[in-house]
Amino acid sequence: MGDWSDVCVLVPTYNEAAAIGDVLTGFREQGFEHILVIDGGSTDGTRDIAREHGVEVRRQSGSGKGQAVREAISLIDQPYVLLVDGDATYRPEDAPVMLDPLVDGEAEHVIGNRFADMEAGAMSRLNRAGNRLINAAFRSVHGRDFADILSGYRAFTTESARRFALTADGFGIETEMAVECVKHNVPTEVVPITYQRRPEGADTNLSPFRDGAVILLTLYRMAKTNNPLFYFGSIGGLSMLAGIGLGVYVAVEWFTRNVSHEVIAVLATLAIIFGVQLLIFGVLSDMIVTLHREQLHFIERIASEDDSDQNGTSDRN
Known part of the structure; x- marks a missing residue:
């Protein structure tokens, strides 16, 4: 277990009561002191559960994951940020793999590749096909292969994230961050992680067709200034x-x-x-x-x- 006092674990949430407790307990056990839960107006008690685990909880001023991430980055004082979803699909045990390239000065942005080790049933065939399509489009349009640009498990320096021109309110935020890494030539590494099935009762907030279309439009829109x-x-x-x-x-x-x-x-x-x-x-x-x-x-x-x-x-x- 390392010293993670320079790291803030950022957890955007919306109705994650079924999983948020396990997520926060896992990161506490890994030695993380600074955990920020920024909530988009959950109605299932997510914020109450988070407070019971002794972490900082903020209710975001707007709505959507992208807006939550943008708002949280402006609040964080630590030099490193570990961004993770609150649905228990990402393992706290993979945190050192995510953070080591930052701490060692080898990268300023790290993406966890879910396809390196994906549990059976963790992603539907439709979502898997959509992810492959979007990653292929990213390679073609922006000329870089980040393997899994939609991964919700990321680590980055706070300074580099504040240079990004992020505007997405919803799930397009991961796509924007990947494009901004290319645009600003931010040293980026992709590391293998394990992607787990959601716990029983933890429903996804992602709509494959609607959010997939938004992500593809975000990719195309950002090509205006990058390609x-x-x-x-x-x-x-x-x-x-x-x-x-x-x-x-x-x-x-x-x-x-x-x-x-x-x-x-x-x-x-x-x-x-x-x-x-x-x-x-x-x-x-x-x-x-x-x-x-x-x-x-x-x-x-x-x-x-x-x-x-x-x-x-x-x-x-």
């Missing part, structure tokens, strides 16, 4: 394909039936022009984003060298 060539290029490509399709239809009608469709022809031309313009805009935006990243990395390197020089001077003094 603008994909974002604008996909819209431009669809516009061009529609224009070409309409143009082919007009041409076939003209040559086979001698029927002209002037309005459709104009729409086809406009769609193709619009698509080309979006593709060009996407290329230019991608160049700007790349240049911005290079300048940001240069500034960070200079700042790091200045800090090293100042520390060396103070050591000599």
Whole structure:
């Protein structure tokens, strides 16, 4: 058991009475002193159970997991945060594996990979397929493989999280955090964890279709600033394909039936022009984003060298 005084265990909850007690007991047994339960207005006594376990309990000012995480990060004083769901699907025993890369300075953000060791029945086939789809989309759009971007078991430095521009209110928060790690070039590690079945009576708050659609839309929306060539290029490509399709239809009608469709022809031309313009805009935006990243990395390197020089001077003094 390590010394985790620099770590705050953050547990967003909403109607988790069936599991929250076991979760808090498990982290207490692992030696964690600072545990913050931030609750979204539970009606089943979740907050009362949490208080009985002697942890700090806050009722969030808004609703949704994303809003809870954003609000909690602004309240935490410890340099490290261990984010975990309150449904007992994640093991407190995996906490050292999650935190070691942070403490050792090897990473600023750690994602627990549920697929490394998943208990039978812990995830439905539908949810498993949806997770695979979303992870594949993330790899294609954002160019990194984090194995399990929807994992609710994460560890990160408080400082790095406060640099993120997080806006999601619901379950899109994990997706936003993964994208922000890529966008800000945050050193990120993926570690294997065990994903357990929910205890009897602990129902999930996740809606596969609704929340899955929100997550995919979040991925696509955030591509606007992280991969603008994909974002604008996909819209431009669809516009061009529609224009070409309409143009082919007009041409076939003209040559086979001698029927002209002037309005459709104009729409086809406009769609193709619009698509080309979006593709060009996407290329230019991608160049700007790349240049911005290079300048940001240069500034960070200079700042790091200045800090090293100042520390060396103070050591000599």
